[in-house]
Amino acid sequence: MPSLLDMRRRIKSVKNTQQITKAMKMVAAAKLKRAQDRVTAARPYAQKMTAVLGGLSAKVAEEFSHPLLTPRGDDKYLVVVVTADKGLAGAFNANVIKAAQAFVRENEEKEIGMVTVGRKGRDFFKRRSANISDEYIGLTGTGTVRYSDAADIADNLIKKFTEDESIDKVFLIFTEFRTVLSQKPVVEQLLPIPSIESADEEETSVEAEYIYEQPPAEIFGKLLPKQVVTQVYRAMLESVASEQGSRMTAMDSASKNAGELIDTLTLNMNRIRQAAITKEIIEVVSGAAAL
Known part of the structure; x- marks a missing residue:
């Protein structure tokens, strides 16, 4: 005794x-409020931009081609895994890593390379000798995300995709923030940017018509890279908000x-x-x- x-x-x-x-709960609650506000502000813009560019790319596919739109094969993938730099956040990091492992298992016949954002994902996959081409550490430790950091990551991904023609698809794996108690790991295709083709005639009949003041090549040449940056930035914002919510809980x-x-x-x-x-x-x- x-x-x-x-x-x-x-x-x-x-x-x-x-x-x-x-x-730590009080600090996470304060950071969560700021992160949640940023996600709420960024999400509608990112979703609308994806819808507009996806619809436009489907319409102009026959008369215009761009490296970020052109479909390729289905043999070599590049996966961007977004985790946190710190632990003590419940199952947040484990759930993202499990989603990445499940994606690798489902596509085991493919050649898969990785880009890790966050120390936890980097350390986990490095210990398992994964093919990590780039790693980004210390970008989300303060509970905020800088647009310039997301732009650097996106520019590097665009460069890899356009210069290395053996990369067929680029995927984002991150945690989508829903509520403080609910966060869900998601897998989204980043490149090539998927086109949205509506099969509903009724929906097609009310689609907006766009007038181009510049040639499509000039418009898409500026908007498509910005779309990639926007999606990477949104994924990092969602991940930070999910991390703080999970840590607070x-x-x-x-x-x-x-x-x-x-x-x-x-x-x-x-x-x-x-x-x-x-x-x-x-x-x-x-x-x-x-x-």
């Missing part, structure tokens, strides 16, 4: 841990568990103290009776 001093030390240790988890659960453990340890400590007091009383009574 542990001594009374050991129990007090253990209770103090758990209380100190509980203070840390409470502080995990730290809240840890604080509650610490409270329950403190109650249990306090009860055991009181029992040990009561047993010690009872033993001392018995010894005093026994000594008095012997005299």
Whole structure:
């Protein structure tokens, strides 16, 4: 049976841990609010830009071609895995990594290269000797994402895709933020940019008609790279918001568990103290009776 001093030390240790988890929960909640606002602001623009460019690319496919639109084969993939730089975020990193592993298993006959954004994904796949061509560390540690960082990643992906003709498709694997308690890993094709072809005649009949003030080549030459940057930026924003939401939930659960453990340890400590007091009383009574 542990001594009374050991129990007090253990209770103090758990209380100190509980203070840390409470502080981390408050920090994550503050970062989550900012990240959630950014996701809410960026998501409609990214979705509308994808819809517009996807519809336009399907219309002008016969008269215009661009390297970021032209379909290729289906043999070599480049996968961009977006994780966090830090842990203590519940199952956030594990879920993204599991989604990436599942994607690799489903396409095991393909040649797959990786680009990792975040330390956790980099460390995991490096230990398993994955083919990692580029890694980006320290971009999301502060809870914010800079557009310039997303632009650098996107420019590198565009360069790889256009210069290395053996890369057939580029995929993004990240966590989509839904609510504080709900985040879902998703896999999206980034390159070539998928076209949207409507098969519904009724929907086609009300489609908007676009008038080009410049030739399509000039318009798409500027908009398509910007679309890739926008999608990478949105994926990183979604990932940061999901990370903070998952961390806040995990730290809240840890604080509650610490409270329950403190109650249990306090009860055991009181029992040990009561047993010690009872033993001392018995010894005093026994000594008095012997005299």
